[in-house]
Amino acid sequence: MSYKNELKTSQRVLMGPGPSDAHPRVLKAMSTPLLGHLDPEFVTIMDEIKEMVQLTLQTKNNLTFVVSAPGSAGMETCLVNLLEPGDEAVICIHGVFGNRMADIAERCGATVKKVEAPWGQPIDPQDLKKTLATSKPKLVAIVHAETSTGVLQPLEEISKMVHEAGALLVVDAVTSYCGAELKMDEWGIDALYSGSQKCLSAPPGMSPVSFSDRAVEVLDNRKTKVQSWFLDLSLVKNYWAGAKRAYHHTAPVSQMFALREAYRIVLEEGLENRFARHRRNHELLRDGLEELGFEFLVDPAYRLPMLNAVRVPKGMDEGAVRKQLLNEFNIEVGGGLGAFAGKLWRIGLMGESSTPNHVNMLLSALKMIMK
Amino acid sequence: MSYKNELKTSQRVLMGPGPSDAHPRVLKAMSTPLLGHLDPEFVTIMDEIKEMVQLTLQTKNNLTFVVSAPGSAGMETCLVNLLEPGDEAVICIHGVFGNRMADIAERCGATVKKVEAPWGQPIDPQDLKKTLATSKPKLVAIVHAETSTGVLQPLEEISKMVHEAGALLVVDAVTSYCGAELKMDEWGIDALYSGSQKCLSAPPGMSPVSFSDRAVEVLDNRKTKVQSWFLDLSLVKNYWAGAKRAYHHTAPVSQMFALREAYRIVLEEGLENRFARHRRNHELLRDGLEELGFEFLVDPAYRLPMLNAVRVPKGMDEGAVRKQLLNEFNIEVGGGLGAFAGKLWRIGLMGESSTPNHVNMLLSALKMIMK
Numbered sequence: 002m003s004y005k006n007e008l009k010t011s012q013r014v015l016m017g018p019g020p021s022d023a024h025p026r027v028l029k030a031m032s033t034p035l036l037g038h039l040d041p042e043f044v045t046i047m048d049e050i051k052e053m054v055q056l057t058l059q060t061k062n063n064l065t066f067v068v069s070a071p072g073s074a075g076m077e078t079c080l081v082n083l084l085e086p087g088d089e090a091v092i093c094i095h096g097v098f099g100n101r102m103a104d105i106a107e108r109c110g111a112t113v114k115k116v117e118a119p120w121g122q123p124i125d126p127q128d129l130k131k132t133l134a135t136s137k138p139k140l141v142a143i144v145h146a147e148t149s150t151g152v153l154q155p156l157e158e159i160s161k162m163v164h165e166a167g168a169l170l171v172v173d174a175v176t177s178y179c180g181a182e183l184k185m186d187e188w189g190i191d192a193l194y195s196g197s198q199k200c201l202s203a204p205p206g207m208s209p210v211s212f213s214d215r216a217v218e219v220l221d222n223r224k225t226k227v228q229s230w231f232l233d234l235s236l237v238k239n240y241w242a243g244a245k246r247a248y249h250h251t252a253p254v255s256q257m258f259a260l261r262e263a264y265r266i267v268l269e270e271g272l273e274n275r276f277a278r279h280r281r282n283h284e285l286l287r288d289g290l291e292e293l294g295f296e297f298l299v300d301p302a303y304r305l306p307m308l309n310a311v312r313v314p315k316g317m318d319e320g321a322v323r324k325q326l327l328n329e330f331n332i333e334v335g336g337g338l339g340a341f342a343g344k345l346w347r348i349g350l351m352g353e354s355s356t357p358n359h360v361n362m363l364l365s366a367l368k369m370i371m372k
Numbered sequence: 373m374s375y376k377n378e379l380k381t382s383q384r385v386l387m388g389p390g391p392s393d394a395h396p397r398v399l400k401a402m403s404t405p406l407l408g409h410l411d412p413e414f415v416t417i418m419d420e421i422k423e424m425v426q427l428t429l430q431t432k433n434n435l436t437f438v439v440s441a442p443g444s445a446g447m448e449t450c451l452v453n454l455l456e457p458g459d460e461a462v463i464c465i466h467g468v469f470g471n472r473m474a475d476i477a478e479r480c481g482a483t484v485k486k487v488e489a490p491w492g493q494p495i496d497p498q499d500l501k502k503t504l505a506t507s508k509p510k511l512v513a514i515v516h517a518e519t520s521t522g523v524l525q526p527l528e529e530i531s532k533m534v535h536e537a538g539a540l541l542v543v544d545a546v547t548s549y550c551g552a553e554l555k556m557d558e559w560g561i562d563a564l565y566s567g568s569q570k571c572l573s574a575p576p577g578m579s580p581v582s583f584s585d586r587a588v589e590v591l592d593n594r595k596t597k598v599q600s601w602f603l604d605l606s607l608v609k610n611y612w613a614g615a616k617r618a619y620h621h622t623a624p625v626s627q628m629f630a631l632r633e634a635y636r637i638v639l640e641e642g643l644e645n646r647f648a649r650h651r652r653n654h655e656l657l658r659d660g661l662e663e664l665g666f667e668f669l670v671d672p673a674y675r676l677p678m679l680n681a682v683r684v685p686k687g688m689d690e691g692a693v694r695k696q697l698l699n700e701f702n703i704e705v706g707g708g709l710g711a712f713a714g715k716l717w718r719i720g721l722m723g724e725s726s727t728p729n730h731v732n733m734l735l736s737a738l739k740m741i742m743k
Binding site: 002003004005008010011012013015017019020022023028029030031032033034035036037038040041042045046049050052053069070071072073074077081101104105107108109196198204205206226227228229230231248249250251252253254255256258259261262264265268327333338 | 373374375376379381382383384386388390391393394399400401402403404405406407408409411412413416417420421423424440441442443444445448452472475476478479480567569575576577597598599600601602619620621622623624625626627629630632633635636639698704709
């Protein structure tokens with residue numbers, strides 16, 4: 002292609018680690034002519050989106066909004082606002098995204114203690130307990146759904162420990178949000194970030210976030226300025242929640258139109274129905290993959306339904322087959338990240354991409370390739 | 373409205389400080405079904421966009437790409453990557469955005485020296501000269517088109533001074549880019565950021581940036597990590613320009629489709645034609661506004677064609693009339709920012725919003741309101 006030509010893309014079936022397929026209603030909403038970012042109509046849309054983020058996170062948190070950038074900026078928003086130089090942070094690491102949180106916390110000038118689990122396993126609460134016994138962290142950060150390994154991390158026991166230690170609980174829910182149970186208030190999560198392009202099935206580029214009252218108190222008592230101006234919540238909150246909506250930055254208006262429609266679709270389906278659908282299609286995929294000789298990395302008790310991490314059958318050239326799936330069948334599945342590069346597939350069944358048709362298309366294509 | 377209802381928006385005419393109207397071709401491209409952010413087809417699109425950023429900035433800089441967030445994140449990208457704690461930075465301030473740069477530079481731990489001009493006037497090169505005589509800054513940052521005041525800042529004389537002082541020149545070209553002459557290489561600009569939603573007429577949420585070889589050398593010789601993980605160019609560049617495109621964050625795929633189409637429209641028109649169109653429509657607006665009793669804030673020699681800062685006629689309730697323009701005519705114009713709140717209008721004629729029809733619609737509506 003050349004930029005001189007009109008945009009031509011293949012009609013992909015997105016079954017990687019995100020983005021997932023967007024519903025035509027979402028694409029249509031996104032192409033609505035623009036509004037100004039301070040237009041009263043747009044401010045109403047921001048309010049509606051905030052309400053839908055609250056509903057889907059099952060939270061009453063007032064400081065709930067959408068960061069105007071991808072999930073990794075949501076991660077950075079949580080950490081740079083809560084940490085100051087010299088603070089202690091415990092970061093739980095069982096994959097790429099735990100490592101990323103540790104990296105960011107160190108860039109905040111925090112002293113980082115790591116609690117680790119082998120990739121493919123969840124963090125053992127007892128390991129966290131030992132670390133908390135000898136430290137006094139301001140926050141503990143943990144990934145709910147590790148996109149690099151396919152592990153679902155139980156949070157309730159960990160949340161109790163963290164609060165008994167007087168710390169805040171920060172959770173990465175990028176991949177689980179809107180695809181598996183996630184109860185921000187009931188589980189005692191103090192700061193949470195997600196992404197728009199996974200089980201929410203909006204286009205990538207936005208990050209829903211929410212902060213508990215406990216977290217807001219910490220924000221209000223900072224001694225130093227947040228190191229990022231763009232992500233500084235003391236400024237951003239005046240745009241999202243101030244009585245007089247003050248200009249901070251220009252919101253991604255079109256993406257917000259898309260996000261609004263994606264949320265409407267989630268709420269029309271209902272959270273419980275949506276979670277059940279993600280489980281059902283995961284089981285369908287699992288049965289088919291196991292028949293074909295793929296092996297799941299993660300123990301059934303901790304498997305993510307929306308992100309299936311599997312070892313390819315012995316002797317299969319994983320890169321070549323992924324390329325064939327893309328080129329001959331227009332199906333995208335993800336390869337391994339970090340230590341798992343070249344060793345693993347990550348098959349996404351997220352949001353609009355979690356249907357029996359998606360599962361059947363992939364399994365049938367694999368059968369044709371492997372026979 | 374309520375989130376339970378379908379998205380309904382008024383058909384606005386965007387004549388504020390951005391976003392500007394998007395061309396239907398841009399909206400249509402944006403609604404193209406998604407590609408994965410590492411899909412070979414998407415990587416090709418990134419390459420094409422990079423080439424079009426280079427063409428429109430008139431630069432050969434290899435480190436040229438688009439930040440996956442609005443212009444203020446582009447500003448932060450330039451400053452956090454070039455500055456380290458203890459560095460000296462000279463920031464030129466003649467409006468809101470100069471102040472923002474100073475704020476960010478301080479958050480980087482830099483010692484900031486300010487060179488100021490009254491709002492509505494450009495920076496006097498002689499004032500900068502005096503400051504440079506008593507300092508040894510790593511960089512000098514200046515706004516080319518101050519969106520808060522409507523001032524176009526001449527850069528060539530300043531660029532010479534900055535380089536004679538051994539410093540880097542950082543330029544905010546958010547509002548001038550693709551609407552007025554801007555020659556990155558010829559003018560010796562070392563780091564530049566812009567926004568997608570002004571004269572480029574793409575949706576808001578992206579920031580084209582470029583770094584000269586001199587600036588890249590500074591990046592390569594940093595002693596400390598960049599304080600932002602999301603904006604750290606040592607990581608981002610592997611996604612945008614690495615031989616093997618390494619995952620960093622998930623790019624805003626749909627917005628990039630839109631951006632590609634917006635660039636194609638710019639290049640089909642040609643830069644010189646586009647600049648001339650912006651000048652012509654500015655003159656048409658100027659003549660009409662002056663007849664109606666509006667007064668331009670800025671001396672003709674330094675006026676921005678795409679952002680017209682005007683004092684409203686004596687006795688006019690500026691807030692009420694702006695509201696009337698929006699509610700009765702669907703026309704958005706901007707109010708004053710900072711010290712100019714309640715005192716100024718900022719009328720944008722940017723990209724697709726720079727047409728004789730836009731000018732005529734606004735002038736005629738004003739006549740109806742004012743009679």
